[in-house]
Amino acid sequence: MDDVGAGVLDARYNMTGTYSAWLTKVKGEGAKARWLSSTTKRYFTIDFTSQLFFYAQSESQKTVSHPIRFKDIVSADQLPDAGSKSEHPFGFSILTAERTYELFTHSYQDAELWVSALNAARDIANGKVPGQAPSSTRHSHEFSRPLGVSSLSTSTSDCGGDHRLEDGRAPWEPPPVTTRWTQPAPVQQELAAPPPPPVDPFAALDALEELAGPAPEDSAATPVAPELQGELLKEARARVTGALTSKRSLQEIEAAVAPPPWRPEVEYHVTEVAEDEAPRAPFASSPDVVMADVPLSTVAAFVTGAAPEPAVGAVGMAGIAPPAGIGGIGGIAPPAGMGGIAPPAGFGGFGEEHRALAAALPAPAAALAAPVPNMEMAPSPPENNQESWDDPPVASAPLPPQAPIPPSFGDGNLEAAGDLETLLKLEACYWSISIALVEEEKEKEKEKEKKEEKEKEKEKKEEEEKEKEKEKEKYKKKKEEEEEKEKETEKEKEKEKEKEKEKKEEKEKEKEKKEEEEKEKEEKEKYKKKKEEEEEEKEKEKKEEEAEEEEKRFFRNNYPNIERLRCNVTSIWIGQDASSMITRKVKDFRRVKAPFSGNIMGFHSLATSKNRPETSGEDETRSTKQLESQSDSEDEEDSKNAVFSSCKLCSRNRELVKVLLASGLQMASVSLPETFVIALLRAEIWGHNMSSYMAYAAIGINSVAVIFGGPFGRFSDCVDRRLAAAVFAIGTFAPTWSLLIFGYTTAKALWISTIVKVLGSYGLTSNVMLALINDVTRVEDREEAVGLYYAANNLMSLTMTGIPVLLVLILRVIPNNPTIFLVVQVVLSTLCLLLLCSVRWKRKEINSEDDSSDDEDVSRARVCEATGSTSEAPKKTCKAWVGDRIRRTVRQFILPVRLACGNRRLRRLWCAGFMLMFAGQLVMDIGGQYFNQSMDLIPYGTKDELTTVAVLTMVPGQLLAIPGNLITGYLSKRGGPLYLLRRLVPIASILVTVGAFMAQVQQFWFIAVTVICLNYAGLPNVPLMRLVSGLAPPGRVGESLSAIGIAAQLASLIGNAAVVVINHHLMGTAMANPLWIYYPICGTLTLMAILPIRGTPYGGWGAASGIRQDQWVAVVFAHVAQQRWRKEIARRKVILHFVHPFSH
Incomplete structure (x- = not known):
């Protein structure tokens, strides 16, 4: 970490300038390699000048990753201490609008400095003074603590925090602008009272009767004063509800109700008190009380006018609301002297204060006029001392201020009558309440009964379960008894089996005795047969010796033309009669067992050796007998070291070395420029569209290669092969030369180079370098030369790529300048052309001079047969001449296709090559983008990282492909190319599938593993191309190789089109790196290439397949084809002589 000091020199203190340091960054949840490593080191910088916070992968790196503006910082906070066991104990987090970063440093003080600097940077960007900025500590705690209901209702300081869990906002989204919340009013939680004890509804009446004493005999006894009646009711109610701690006697109650002296100002005072207490909350009756037979409107009207009473915990008589209208029914005040009657608890007082309040109440509602059921209402007295028309006049006399009301007899006191009316109504209310209580008790009894029934049901269930358990036990006992019985039966069966075994053993002993007797008889018969076979073998040996002598004579007489004869076996122009004869001979050879199959390889080696001296018959006999043992010893010596065999091959074919160097x-x-110049230019200019644009370019390259591949192959067969190779090489050098002319830093130069590359791909399908190697190499070394060709290409490419990588990227001796690589490419291309010119090669005619002249005669004869006569030839018009030229040109494009489709063997190889190269092209097209996306280098990868990926896609595969190609060529020579090709195809399919794991591993080293597997998946091309060149008709090697090249380019064309279409859909999916799907699909396509080469075509695979039977058929019956072809040439010479007597 950069230590620039503290205080004045640290930008985090001054809040000016820049400060950089190495920090450990925690990878995000979307990272694919999080399971391998959860953290990574990055070089972070906070710049107060540009107001940016960013990081890079090195101190010298100029490009940055994920720059964060100060405005986007929401908050920064220190992480809790992870303990001494953690690798990163000191850390802090940064919350932005997009995501949250977790960073770790070396000390707690440094983390605190970072947090203060980031918060100050946020405040500076928002236009605040850093010292006045709100602390971010509280916000960080709010983000880490989920909010609940209690946090919102009990604390007002949390209202301005983050409500992430309630409004559904993601943690990286900015908080919405909200107004300041007000503190909610405290909610008063009502405490539910415990259920009341059972109350007898008639207990109040019994208590009242006990207080009042026995009833007088005469109903017209002296009435009790209303005040005393009220106190008695209070005492009775208190005794019933249990509210009294001590009982009062009747004398104490009478003394308590003595009337106070009259004061006129009390009525006015009470009125004011009533008006002040009117706005208070109404009395809330208990919800557990049911008012039976009383309208709810009556209760409501009474409750509205009553003063609030304190809540009572127990539910009973204290919580019962009186009926509506008490204290002023119809506006009539209670009579004088009744103010002392105390209503039950919760009803308020019925004294003089309520008498004054009753006058201020509004008129009763219509519901108040409804009569109480089963009760008769007494008439109310007239208001304002007015007498009614049917009432007798009553004398009114003022009462003394403090004298009690005397008892009245006869007519009665009207005021006392009014109070009695209210008492009757109260009694009616008590009856209704008592009925409700009775119903409640009944309901409780019903609930008890239900509970008892449930308990009984549970008991029944338990009894049933016990019965079931008993039944289970009985069932288990039965099972145990049955098992015991089964065991007894099994024991009996085992005894029976033992008896049977004893019987079988006795029978086997008898059989053995019989077999011994039969064996003795057979041995005697075998001894007789051996003697007969020995005699037959002696006769066979004599026949084989005679056959060997015939074969030696054949090779002695036809050795000079043996190479041409082998080629003529697979020729398609030998004539219909000759071809039918060859097929008949092949069928006959398959029916008859060749008596000399053991010496087939010996005869083949004799046929292919050019330096065989003239020997006598005895020497040939010795050589043929020792040929098989000599070949085995040579195989053991050469198998020890394939590299030594390749060196011997180069010493025998010196011109081959020049061609290999030129090809490399x-x-x-x-x-070289593709890796260090063009690949970087594509990544910088094309970006995410790189794979699509490369696919478009590949489509153009494939189209040009397919169209011009056949004509260029025939061109290489007609002219000097070195010239054709030079023309092909110039086409591949042109794209890099265009960068030197038009520049190498602009998009224009990149597009021009791409177009030139498309136009210069006319020779990609011809494989002209391989054809030139086939020309300059001996016949017996061509299998191994093909593997050496691929190995040399990889070695030269690796050398010319690895040295720049060592000097530029590792040692950094040479700067990474594109101009240097372009100049080196020009030098290498010049050396390649000079080596091609220095190759000493004289074109060999396949036939002798006579045969070449015969071919010319045959061509003329074909022209004469087509035209009909010589007189018509000079009469051709210009249009006919032009049409003939056009037909010939079109024929040049069609002939390679006809050759690949008409030959049975080439057709099978064409299909196999198409499947192999189609799968390889798909993987090659998406390889660069797949690796860069897997390493998360697009679009934030540095130049060094992109160069590293480009190098890893080439160097490891080319390095390890060198021994692979050498070993493949060596095995192809020893075991045969067809046998090796059939074994390599399944292995290649597995190697292609390995690349899919790159999406999960995401490491640079696994790029090298994937590239090595893909290079080894291309090893089947070595035996495939050898088979094509060996099975090609004489004089059409280049055309046959171009046919396979056309298959490769056609596969590439279809593959590139598929990449363009499929990538468009894959990149639109939600997958982070969907290109991994290509690898298992391409592995399956590679495995399907085994189908065309699995069987055997009609007539066999020919001498080049390495199969001994096919080699023998090709060598022996080629002589028949030569004879038939000579007869055909002679016939056509006669036709030409008579048709054109003066043509020469």
């Missing part, structure tokens, strides 16, 4: 230089001059 050509590959290196193409791959």
Whole structure:
């Protein structure tokens, strides 16, 4: 970490300038390699000048990743201490609008400095003074603590925090602008009272009767004063509800109700008190009380006018609301002297204060006029001392102020009558309440009964379960008894089996005795047969010796033309009669067992050796007998070291070395600028569209290669092969030369180079370098030369790529300048052309001079047969001449296709090559983008990282492909190319599938593993191309190789089109890196290439397959084809002589 000091020199203190340091960053949840490593080191910088916070992967790196503006910082906070066991104990987090970063440093003080600096940076960007900025500590705690209901209702300081869990907002989204919340009013939680004890509804009446004493005999006894009646009711109610701690006697109650002296100002005072207490909350009756037979409107009207009473915990008589209208029914005040009657608890007082309040109440509602059921209402007295028309006049006299009201007899006191009316109503209310209580008790009894029934049901269930358990036990006992019985039966069966075994053993002993007797008889018969076979073998040996002598004579007489005869077996122009004869001979050879199959390889080696001296018959006999043992010893010596065999091959074919060097230089001059210049230019200019644009370019390259591949192959067969190779090499060098002309830093130069590359791909399908190697190499070394060709290409390309990587990226001796690589490419291309010119090669005619002249005569004869006569030839018009030229040109494009489709063997190889190269092209097209996306380098990868990926996609595969190609060529020579090709195809399919794991591993080293597997998946091309060149008709090697090249380019064309279409849909999916799907699909396509080469075509695979039977058929019956072809040439000579007597 950069330590620039503290205080004045640290930008985090001054809040000016920049400060950089190495911090450990925690990877995000979307990272694919999080399971391998959860953290990574990055170089972070906070810049107060540009107001940016960013990081890079190195101190010297100029490009940055994920710059964060100060405005986007929401908050920064220190992480809790992870303990001494953690690798990163000191850390802090940064919350932005997009995501949250967790970073770790070396000390707690440094983390605190970062937090203060980031919060100050946020405040500076928002226009605040850093010292006045709100602390971010509280916000960080709010983000880490989920909010609940209690946090919102009990604390007002949390209202301005983050409500992430309630409004559904993601943690990286900015908080919405909200107004300041007000503190909610405290909610008063009502405490539910416990259920009341059972109350007798008639207990109040019994208590009242006990207080009042026995009833007088005469109903017209002296009435009790209303005040005393009220106190008695209070005492009775208190005794019933249990509210009294001590009982009062009747004398104490009478003394308590003595009337106070009259004061006129009390009525006015009470009125004011009533008006002040009117706005208070109404009395809330208990919800557990049911008012039976009383309208709810009556209760409501009474409750509205009553003063609030304190809540009573127990539910009983204290919580019962009186009926509506008490204290002023119809506006009539209670009579004088009744103010002392105390209503039950909760009803308020019925004294003089309520008498004054009753006058201020409004008129009763219509519901108040409803009569109480089963009760008769007494008439109310007239208001304002007015007498009614049917009432007798009553004398009114003022009462003394403090004298009690005397008892009245006869007519009665009207005021006392009014109070009695209210008492009757109260009694009616008590009856209704008592009925409700009775119903409640009944309901409780019903509930008890239900509970008892449930308990009984539970008991029944338990009894049933016990019965079931008993039944289970009985069932188990039965099972145990049955098992015991089964065991007894099994024991009996075992005894029976033992008896049977004893019987079988006795029978076997008898059989053995019989077999011994039969064996003795057979041995005697075998001894007789051996003697007969020995005699037959002696006769066979004599026949084989005679056959060997015939074969030696054949090779002695036809050795000079043996190479041409082998080629003529697979020729398609030998004539219909000759071909039918060959097929008949092959069928006959398959029916009859060849008596000399053991010496087939010996005869084949005799046929292919060019330096065989003239020997006598005895020497040939010795050589043929020792040929098989000599070949085995040579195989053991050469198998010890394939590299030593390749060196011997180069010493025998010195011109082959020049061609290999030229081919390697050509590959290196193409791959060097592609790796260090063009690949970087594509990544910088094309970006995410790189794979699509490369697919478009590949489609153009494939189209040009397919169209011009056949004509260029025939062109290489007609002219000097070195010239054709030079023309092909110039086409591959042109794209890099265009960068030198038009520049190498602009998009225009990149597009021009791409177009030139498309136009210069006319020779990609011809494989002209391989055809030139086939020309300059001996016949017996061509299998191994093909593997050496691929190995040399990889070695030269690796050398020319690895040296720049070592000097530029590792040692950094040479700067990474594109101009240097372009100049080196020009030098390499010049050396390649000079080596091609220095190759000493004289074109060999396949036939002798006579045969070549015969071919010319045959061609003329074909022209004469087509035209009909010589007189018509000079009469051709210009249009006919032009039409003939056009037909010939079109024929040049069609002939390679006809050759691949008409030959049975080439057709099978064409299909196999198409499947292999189609799968390889798909993987090659998406490889660069797949690796860059897996390493998360698009679009934030540095130049060094992109170069590293480009190098890893080439160097490891080319390095390890060198021994692979050498071993493949060596095995192809020893075991046969067809046998090796059939074994390599399944292995290649597995190697292609390995690339899919790159999406999960996401490491640079696994890029090298994937590239090595893909290079080894291309090893089947070595035996495939050898088979094509060996099975090609004479004089059409280049055309046959171009046919396979056309298959490769056609597969590439279809593959690129598929990449363009499929990538468009894959990149639109939600997958982070969907290109991994290509690898298992391409592995399956590679495995399907085994189908065309699994069987055997009609007539066999020919001598080049390495199968001994096919080699023998090709060598023996080629002589028949030669004879038939000579007869055909002679016939056509006669036709030409008579048709054109003066043509010469």
